[in-house]
Amino acid sequence: MANNPQKVAIVGAGVIGLYLAWQLSLKGHKVSVYEKRPEKDFGDKPCSTLVSERIKDFIPIDDSFIENKIIGCLINFPQKTVRLNFQPIHLVLSRPQLVVKLLELAKTAGAEVFFEKEIKGILQDFDKVIGCDGGLSHIRQALKLPTPRFRLGLQLFERQEDDYNLAETWPIESGFIWRIARGREVEWGILANRQKALPEFRKFLAKKKIDFIMDQLGQPIGLKSAIVPQEMVLPENKNITLCGDAAGLVKPWSGGGLIWGLKAAQILLETFPDFEAYHKKTSQFFAFRIAKGRLADLAVHFLGQNFPSVLPKQITYDNDFPVL
Ligand SMILES: Cc1cc2nc3c(=O)[nH]c(=O)nc-3n(C[C@H](O)[C@H](O)[C@H](O)COP(=O)(O)OP(=O)(O)OC[C@H]3O[C@@H](n4cnc5c(N)ncnc54)[C@H](O)[C@@H]3O)c2cc1C
Incomplete structure (x- = not known):
């Protein structure tokens, strides 16, 4: 307690x-969760x-959530392919199963979860409020904090069985296109500047002759999209965070936010209920990593496009917290 x-x-x-x-x-606090979507x-x-296998340090992962295991990633520059070997290796998980498991754990530990409750302002009657409401956060807006820059992520699925254990990426000007074998299907996606993501994605899919069914507006059926924030924003508030x-809290080079978000959550738990300590420790932990990650990403893209011969054929690295 x-x-x-x-x-x-x-x-x-x-x-x-x-x-x-x-x-x-689990620590004995009285927690209410508000979610705008239906259960x-x-x-x-x-x-x-x-996500890297590091996810298991945070959440118990049943084998049934794992759609594939990925040992690395091929970066396909125009003149050269560089292989990144992930250390630790990565798992392709079913997100619906992961959140259902977490919902069950939260409820069993005593949290109350209210669905179809969209929160637009700061909730009163609570000692502490934590905005985990995604890239477009209303809590961040209610606190009048700056809106971070965003990129757009798009996803499409091809019905094709494939358990290839390497992801593939194709760098483009403002991001990259990816292919991930998910066992029963293949995922294609793009992370790019908001205006350029869809046209770049369509151009790439057409060039690769990947034949998706289009709707009447010429958009691929099943296309999913969401924004990915690009900058860390934390309030200076003792009771709201x-x-x-x-x-x-998203990796600048990949747009991945799960391990970074869980790491920040771990800092929040260690410092709870002192949000000032959480803000300080989180900034200390991530600010340098974000700056380094951006620089490394720019350097690798520049070299890969212009001087590919200087890049090694293979690099083994930690894709969550690389040592540079
Ligand atoms: C196409 C794409 C692919 C990605 N792939 C990866 C990947 O492979 N690995 C990885 O690590 N990361 C990936 N990411 C990033 C990852 O999805 C996010 O970093 C992660 O989901 C963030 O989790 P979160 O809980 O902070 O926010 P979210 O998952 O965005 O959850 C926010 C929740 O808040 C709810 N909500 C929003 N506003 C309100 C409101 N006003 N009131 C109540 N509820 C509200 C939403 O409905 C949602 O359920 C990807 C992102 C995209 C777009």
Whole structure:
């Protein structure tokens, strides 16, 4: 039981909100989670859910959630392919199953979860409020914090069985296109500047002769999209905070936010209920990694496009917290 039990509101039942709800409830706090989507499809957010095995340090992963195992990634520059070997290896998970598991853990630990409850302002009557409401966070807006820059992520699925254990990417000007074998299907996606993502994706798919069924407007059927924030934003507030995509905690080179969001959640749990300590420690941990990650990403893209011969054929690295 917590020495100083707090009444906590968590806005957003994504992976980060539910993880915090579960862990804070286990510590004896009284947690209420508010999610705008209905329970039947709250886990449907577009996300490849390709995460390092480090996820197991945070969440128990049943084998049935794992659609494929990925040992590395091929970066296909025009003149050269560079192979990144992931250390630790990555898992392709079913996101709906992952969030259902977290919902069950949170509820069993005592959290109350309210679906179809969209929160637009700051909730009153709580000791602590945590905005885990994603990239477009209303809590961040209510706190009048700056809106981070965004890129757009698009996803499409090809019905084709494939358990190839390497992901593939094709760098483009403002991001990259990816292919991930998911066992029963193949996922194609793009992360790019918001205006350029769809035209670039369509051009690439046509060039590769990947034949998706189009609707009457010429859009591929089943196309999913979501924004990916690009900058860390944390409030200076003792009782209200942000975590996960709401705080822009996303790897600059890949757009992956699950492990970074869980790491920030872990710092929040260690420092709870002191949000000032959480903000300080989180900034200390991530600010340098974000700056380094951006620089490394720019350098690799520049070299890959212009001087590919200087890049090694293979690099083994930690894709969450690389040592540079
Ligand atoms: C196409 C794509 C592919 C990606 N692939 C990967 C990947 O392979 N690996 C990886 O690590 N990351 C990936 N990401 C990023 C990853 O999805 C996010 O970093 C992660 O989902 C963030 O989790 P979160 O819980 O912070 O936010 P979210 O998952 O966005 O959850 C926010 C929740 O808050 C709810 N909500 C929003 N506003 C309100 C409101 N006002 N009131 C109540 N509820 C609200 C939403 O409905 C949602 O359920 C990808 C992103 C995209 C777009």
